[in-house]
Amino acid sequence: MAQDLTVGIAGLGAIGLHLARALDRGVPGLKLAAASARDRDKATANVAGFKNPPRIVSNAELAACDIVVEAAPAAVFEEIATAAIEAGRIFVPSSVGALLPRMHLVEKARANGARIIVPTGALLGLDAVRAAAEGDVESVTIETRKPPRGLAGAPYLEKNKIDVSAITSATRVFKGNAFDAAQGFPANVNVAAALALAGIGPDRTMVEIWADPGVTRNTHTIRVEAATVRLTMTIENVPSEENPRTGKITPLSILACLRGLTSTLKVGS
Secondary structure, three states: OOOOEEEEEEOOOOOHHHHHHHHHHOEOOEEEEEEEOOOHHHHHHHOOOOOOOOEEOOOHHHHHOOEEEEOOOHHHHHHHHHHHHHOOOEEEEOOHHHOHHHOHHHHHHHHHOOEEOOOOOOOOOHHHHHHHOOOOEEEEEEEEEEOHHHOOOOHHHHHOOOOHHHOOOOEEEEEEEHHHHHHHOOOOOHHHHHHHHHOOOOOOEEEEEEEOOOOOOEEEEEEEEEOOOEEEEEEEEOEOOOOOOOEOHHHHHHHHHHHHHHOOOOOOO
């Protein structure tokens, strides 16, 4: 019988703690072995009731696990990613937007025998986008609409002195490519980043971000024009109570991704 793959989770917030609980309940072929968090005492308390509490370690020490899941603030993304990749591990980022300006990590992974696996379950249709990208694609666009509070604190808004708390009707606050969107909204455009990586790249993938008081869900509409297909897809993700910038489906997306690493039957991404 094959030995279970060990999993380490960086961050025990809105994403990481939900994922940790699911793994502790049991996923065939996987074992939650370690976690890291900014507040170790709080992290220890959060996992105290687990059947098999993981060790609370530093970000770098997570690299002892077979799989390292990043569910931490973007500021520590490179530290977590570099340690996992240099150790030749499977690295699963939730902050996909933080990967776009750090594509050197892909070359580092190639050199070290590591893998970077981007979970895509929070966004429908990426299998179709990836298939279309094997041929000629004219354009890929994504329009993201979020309640204003879900965009608060984004560097682009602060730099341009845009106060989303004062917005009373749907307002477009950004238009540009996925690379620029990832830098300006690092906590908000992981969906756009995943779309760019699946399709025609961050420079050609166009993004619009709207602050919309009229929506209660993080809404993404994707349009693809290709030689083989025309795609229009909309997804409405329920925001997490702990962090309105992320959707409740995000930890489930990562869980589905991890389950696919050991499943005998795997359907799609």
